[in-house]
Every structure is written in structure tokens, then in C-alpha cells.
Amino acid sequence: MxxxxxxxxxxxxxxxxxxxxxxxxxxxxxxxxxxxxxxxxxxxxxxxxxxxxxxxxxxxxxxxxxxxxxxxxxxxxxxEVKIIPLEVVVRNIATGSITKRLGFEKGHVFDEPLVEFFYKNDDLNDPLITDDHVKLLHIANDEEIKTLKDMAKNINKVLIQLMNEMDLRLVDFKVEFGKTENGDILLADEISPDTCRIWDKYSDTNFDKDVYRNDTGSLIDTYQTFLNKLEELK
Structure with missing residues (x-):
């Protein structure tokens, strides 16, 4: 191997x-x-x-x-999948970059989930791009773009349900997708506190990597607590 x-x-x-x-x-x-x-x-x-x-x-x-x-x-x-070079971000509540980019107040709840595409390119610092950019870069066609958005929204619905069961709020998350040898699009990479923003439903305490980004707590303790909550549901 x-x-x-x-x-x-x-x-x-x-x-x-x-x-x-x-x-x-x-x-x-x-x-x-x-x-x-x-x-x-x-x-x-x-x-x-x-x-x-x-x-x-x-x-x-x-x-x-x-x-x-x-x-x-x-x-x-x-x-095995060929990774599509997009980070697909779904936002339910405003925080992070979108508050600086569009002026939303932190904690603003969007009327409906917002789906954004970021081009996976380290040299360009993973820029935000539009559907037209996705097509111009030959990353995906119209049908595939719709599939990516629909899948991301479906994932969001299921994750919100899961987080609710743990008394948590799903603020936002990013996912990646890949194509199989047959051209089928599958969810890939990971979904974890590394790739999500998750707040306690009652206190807005972070259960995600923001504790590391902002030096507000122990990442290992935070992730272990989140895992314990997941395991309790099984």
C-alpha cells in the first residue's frame, strides 16, 4: 500500500x-x-x-x-473518488467571514440556508466563486452544480436534525464531493468539528475548531465532549 x-x-x-x-x-x-x-x-x-x-x-x-x-x-x-475542487459551504447562521464580507451581524439567522462555492486552490487562498466561475473553470456543468447544491442542502437538513437531538445548533459547515469511476457524485472528505461550526443551543458555546482559532478552550476536550454526545445517541 x-x-x-x-x-x-x-x-x-x-x-x-x-x-x-x-x-x-x-x-x-x-x-x-x-x-x-x-x-x-x-x-x-x-x-x-x-x-x-x-x-x-x-x-x-x-x-x-x-x-x-x-x-x-x-x-x-x-x-476511490476524484475530488471536485470545490469547498461547498452551507450557512444557517451568520458568523465568521460572511459577517465581514456582507455586514450580517453575528448570530443572524438566514431565512433559508445559503450555499456558497469556494475554489480549492491554495495559491489563490480558496476564493469564493459563483456558479458561472465554476463553469468557466470547467469544474462542473449546470446539472452537476444543481446536484452539488441539492446534496449540500439535504446534508444540512439531516445534520440539523442530528444536532437538535444533541441540543446543539448547526451554524455552518463545509463539505467536499467526489466523482466515482462511473461519474456518480458522492459526499467525500469528512464532517467533523474541523469542518463545522456548532453552538450549544442555550449558551452558544462552541463545539468546533473555533476554540482553537480563537484560543477560547481545549480543542481535544471540546471534540471529546462532542463525540460523547454523538455516542449517547447510538
Whole structure:
């Protein structure tokens, strides 16, 4: 099994089975496109387990992903997909960059979920792009853009339901998608407190990576508490 790719948070390896890959979650944590970086023991284990539970939950609710099964504390077996170079962001409540970009007050609840595309390109700092940009860059056509948006909104509905059961609010999240060898679009990458903003329903306490971004608490303790809440639902 050879290393195919290494990113900020994961390593991807080939396997002996065609169109299946092994993903290893790392203990690295970054913020600001890598401007802030640390290694935290146990972070890979937590995100692997959290993502495994959430992907299994989504699958039960009709949302297909690349996830096959959890292999170990830090590893998953996944279907091989070609990643579409977009971060698809869904916002339910205003916070972060959109408050600076469009002047929304933090905590403003949108009338309906907002879906945005960010071009996955480190050299360009992952810029926000429009549907027309997506087509001009030959990333996706009209039908695929609609599929990505519809899938993102469906994921949002299911995740809101899940968070409600844990007395949490899903503020926003980002997901990535990939294409199989047959051209089917699947949810890929991960869904964890690394990729979501999650607030306590009553106190607005963060259960996400903002505790690291803003130095307001222990990332490992926060992620462990979130995992405990997930495990209690099983």
C-alpha cells in the first residue's frame, strides 16, 4: 500500500482492492489556511470516529458518501473518488467571514440556508466563486452544480436534525464531493468539528475548531465532549 496524497489533516493510501482507499487521520490541527498549526495527540482519533458516525447516520438517511467502514482508531476504508475542487459551504447562521464580507451581524439567522462555492486552490487562498466561475473553470456543468447544491442542502437538513437531538445548533459547515469511476457524485472528505461550526443551543458555546482559532478552550476536550454526545445517541 503506497501513500497517494498527504494533506493538512489526512493521509490517503492505496489498497489491494480496486477503487478502494485507506484514509488515515492525522493529529495535526491548522487554522487560517495553515497560518496557525499545531500537533495535538488524539485529534486524528476523534475526527475519524466522529466522521464515521456522522457518515453512517447520513447513509441511513439516504445520503451516499465515499465512506465504507472504520478500520481502526485513526483509519477508514473509503471508495476511490476524484475530488471536485470545490469547498461547498452551507450557512444557517451568520458568523465568521460572511459577517465581514456582507455586514450580517453575528448570530443572524438566514431565512433559508445559503450555499456558497469556494475554489480549492491554495495559491489563490480558496476564493469564493459563483456558479458561472465554476463553469468557466470547467469544474462542473449546470446539472452537476444543481446536484452539488441539492446534496449540500439535504446534508444540512439531516445534520440539523442530528444536532437538535444533541441540543446543539448547526451554524455552518463545509463539505467536499467526489466523482466515482462511473461519474456518480458522492459526499467525500469528512464532517467533523474541523469542518463545522456548532453552538450549544442555550449558551452558544462552541463545539468546533473555533476554540482553537480563537484560543477560547481545549480543542481535544471540546471534540471529546462532542463525540460523547454523538455516542449517547447510538
Amino acid at each position: 503506497s501513500l497517494l496524497y498527504e494533506g493538512k489533516a489526512k493521509r490517503v493510501f492505496s489498497t489491494e482492492t480496486v477503487h478502494q482507499l485507506r484514509v488515515e487521520y492525522k493529529d495535526e490541527v491548522t487554522a487560517g489556511n495553515g497560518a496557525k498549526k499545531d500537533k495535538m495527540q488524539g485529534k486524528g482519533r476523534l475526527n475519524n470516529r466522529i466522521t464515521s458516525i456522522i457518515f453512517e447516520y447520513l447513509n441511513k438517511h439516504g445520503i451516499e458518501s465515499h465512506f465504507i467502514k472504520q478500520l481502526s482508531e485513526t483509519e477508514q476504508l473509503v471508495k
